[in-house]
Ligand SMILES: [Zn+2]
C-alpha cells in the first residue's frame with residue numbers, strides 16, 4: 001500500500017511540472033522585440049536576430065551608423081520614394097536597418113551566416129532582402145507584413161528562401177502608402 005501511494009504522488013508531480021513553452025520561432029521573435037527596444041528611429045523600431053541551429057549568431061536594430069547622431073537626437077532624414085503606381089511615401093534614410101546591422105555585426109566578428117534564419121519584426125525591405133540572399137541564409141521569419149513587401153516576397157521566392165510571416169497585420173508608420 002505504501003509503495004503504491006508514492007507511485008501516484010510521483011505521477012502527479014510529473015504532470016504538473018510540464019511547463020508550456022513557446023516554439024522556437026515565437027521564442028526568437030520575442031528576442032527580436034527586445035532587441036528592437038534599442039532602436040533610435042521611431043519609424044519602425046525594428047530589431048533582427050540571426051539564428052543557426054537554435055543559436056543566436058548576431059543581432060541588430062535600426063539606427064544611424066555608429067558614432068553618428070541618431071533620429072531621436074536630430075530628427076529623421078526624410079526622403080520621398082516614388083513607386084511604380086505613382087504613389088509617393090516618406091522614408092527615413094538616416095538609419096541602417098536592423099537586418100543590415102545584424103549582417104555588419106557578423107562581418108565585424110567574422111561570423112558566417114550561411115544557412116541561417118533571419119528573425120525580423122516585419123518583412124525586410126528590398127535592400128535588406130537582397131543582402132539577406134547574399135549571406136546564404138535559407139529562411140526568414142517575420143512577425144508582421146511590410147506595406148511595400150511585394151518585391152521582397154518575389155525575390156525570396158526566386159532565391160528559394162523560405163519566408164514565414166506569423167501575422168497578416170501590416171506594420172504602420174507615418175507617411176506610408
Ligand atoms: Zn529616422
Ligand SMILES: [Zn+2]
Nearest residue numbers: 097124125128
Ligand atoms: Zn531594410
